[in-house]
Amino acid sequence: MNIYLPIAEMSANLFLFIGMGASVGFLSGMFGVGGGFLMTPLLIFTGVPSAVAVGTEAAQIVASSVSGALAQWRRRNIDFKMGTILLAGGIVGSVFGVEAVKALRRVGQFDLFVILSYVTMLGVIGTLMxxxxxxxxRQAQSGIVVASRQRGQHNWVHRLPLKMRFHRSKLYISAIPPLTLGVFVGFLAAIMGVGGGFIMVPAMIYLLKVPTNVVVGTSLFQITFVTAATTILHATQNQTVDATLALLLIVGGVIGAQFGAIAGQRLKGEQLRFLLAGIVLLVALRLAWSLVVHPGELFSLTALGRP
Amino acid sequence: MGSARRRHRRTIASIAIGVLTACVLAGAAIAQRPAPSQPPSVPTQPAPPAQVPPPAPAPAQETRPPEAPPLPRESVHADVSTRRIAVTSTFSGTGIIVFGAVDNSRQVSAESGLYDVVIVISGAPSRLVARKKSNVGGLWINTSSVTFTSVPSYYAISSTRPLDEVASDDVLKSSGIGFDFVPMTFHRSARNLTAPEIKEWRDAVVRLKQHERLYQQDEYGVAFVGRSLFRSAFDMPATVTVGAFETRVYLFRDGELLSTYTTKLDLEREGLEHFVHRFAFDHPFFYGVFTVLIAVGAGMLASYVFNRNKA
Structure with missing residues (x-):
């Protein structure tokens, strides 16, 4: 059954998008990641204009993170003070990101920019993982137990001014690092259609030394609101949010995530990470390939709206 | 004279519609006898490809006396099968039939091939940017672009014969018939382009639009169904831009343009799809808020449903 997507201006099978939502939802449920960084490239491969893919994916991330954020809130796992600072930075970053998308689209370089950002980010993250x-x-096979990281050590983050007390995180640190982190993640959300959890979570753990139990809740809190703001900004500034497409992806995504979570419990953590790293690297390679190989058609057309 | 002619025209038109409906409905070879009031009876063949030469036992009774005053000039008129098409969420393209008739037709039968008919359907003009990639340090990157201030969003040509056999390029060009002469205007930033560059960009637009089936050509798409009646089928893909379409019918004889006729056709968005599109462009902020609310609602509903199942 074909459906016409009003903003993406394309006609495609209804079940293709629900299926894509379900597959990425399955993976994100299995690995416990957001999935935006897989869904946006997948949408681009399907032929959705990259700006529409990015804008619409922001809406989908709102749906997939809001339930998680609520669950964490019920368990009191959100540091609201930290979250608010991350969020303030996130909205600033998102405003800049949406303007950057607008400017890049005008000069016809947004596709290139998105693909290069993804190749870089997925390449680095995939390789590290x-x-x-x-x-x-290897360590699990040889049976060596490695001592976990030492906590409570002070690094350069703790020598910055504007110190604030974060009761929930039991921290007394400068507001500058969380604010900067928020700006960066908000910018990524706007230009790449990702939540940014894969950067925010490690940065909060290793850089800010936020206790692990509040990291996930606080980042979900920030992601929910930043992607909501990004959706509204994209809709206002670029008209690139396709509500119909978003709804299809959400429906597929929520169902897929439930089954993914069940499947994830049967696999070991390091095996899961190995699998995910493989998928991430494949997507990066596929994107890089599209830049390097000779395109069959050198020309492309972009509509400019009504005269 | 005028009223007689109009009456005559009306009779032809009504016969035309009658014949056509029957042809379309039956879809098979039905020889039809039109009303006896019509001077020479018209044997209607079931729209064969024009080049097939059947025996055609037409009662070739030309009313023209050898050295008589000049015959009335031929003219053409036409209509489309559907004047208003609604595009809804499940729109997967549509077919349109254009039919028309030649007034004062001098050809004996459908197969005489005396006339050439060219039908052009063009969609509302749109603005667009064409970009060209080139290899920069191993990467294929958009390096040049040209802005068009007006390009038909849809352009379909159907004719009785290939266009180069119908008329000379000059005639085709002056009427904007054919992919080489699609009316396009460049933005003034493109005024320094050389003629071959202009051709390259124009060709690229036509090629890409053809690839999306928004530009189409059928060289034998128009078939005469009688000595004056003709028809042609067009197809519009789902990606067609909504708006006003213009259907122009050109009548040629021996490379000379005898008559043209223009009729309109509207494609409108309807239903949910129409609502979403208008909402997104007319009230972008509220559309954004609305999308977020849908996402939040869907996310919360899902977690409620699945948590309840777990508990």
Whole structure:
């Protein structure tokens, strides 16, 4: 059954998008990741204009993170003070990101920019994860137990001014690092259609030393609101949010995530990370390939709206 | 004279519609006898490809006396099968039939091939940017672009014969018939382009639009169904831009343009799809808020449903 997507201006099978939502939802449920970084490239491969893919994916991330954020809130796992600072930065970053998308689209370089950002980001993250998971699998096989990281050590983050007390996280640190992190993640959300959890979570754990139990809740809190703001900004500034497409992806995504979570419980952590790293690297390679190989058609057309 | 002619025209038109409906409905070879009031009886063949030469036992009774005053000039008129098409969420393209008739037709039968008919359907003009990639340090990157201020969003040509056999390029060009002469205007930033560059960009637009089936050509798409009646089928893909379409019918004889006729056709968005599109462009902020609310609602509903199942 074909459906016409009003903003993407394309006609495609209804079940293709629900299926894509379900597959990525399955993976994100299995690995416990957002999935935006897989869905946006997948939408681009399907022929959805990259700006529409990015804008619409922001809406989908709202749906997939809001339930998680609520669950964390019920368990009191959100540091609202930290979250608000991350969120303030996130909205600033998102405003800049949406303007950047607008400017890049005008000069016809947004596609290139998105693909290069994805190749870089997925390449780096995929490689790091691959190395880490291979090491973890080897260690598990040889039976050596490695001492976990020491906590409570002070680094450069703790020498910055504007110190604030974060009761829930039991931290007394400068507001500058969380604010900067928020700006960066908000910018990524706007230009790449991702939540940014894969950067925010490690940065909060290793850089800010936020206790692990509040990291996930606080980042979900930030992601929910930043992607909501990004959706509204994209809709206002670029008209690139396709509500119909978003709804299809959401329906597929929520169902897929439930089954993914069940499947994830049967696999070991390091095996999961190895698998995910493999998928991430494949997507990066596929994107890089599209830039390097000779395109059959050198010309492309972009509509400019009504005269 | 005028009223007689109009009456005559009306009779032809009503016969035309009658014949056509029957042809379309039956879809098979039905020889039809029109009303006896019509001077020479018209044997209607079931729209064969024009080049097939059947025996055609037409009662060739030309009313023209050898050295008589000049015959009334031929003219053409036409209509489309559907004047208003609604595009809904499940729109997967549509077919349109254009039919028309030649007034004062001098050809004996459908197969005489005396006339050439060219039908052009063009969609509302749109603005677009064409971009060209080139290899920069191993990567294929958009390096040049040209802005068009007006390009028909849809352009379909159907004719009785290939266009180069119908008329000379000059005639085709002046009427904007054919992919080489699609009316396009460049933005003034493109005024320094050389003629071959202009051709390259124009050709690229036509090629890409053809690839999306928004530009189409059928060289034998128009078939005469009688000595004056003709028809042609067009197809519009789902990606067609909504708006006003213009259907122009050109009547040629021996490369000379005898008559043209223009009729309109509207494609409108309807239903949910129409609502979403208008909402997104007319009230972008509220559309954004609305999308977020849908997402939040869907996310919360899902977690409620699945958590309840777990508990």
């Amino acid at each position: 691959m190395i880490e998971s291979i090491n973890a699998i």
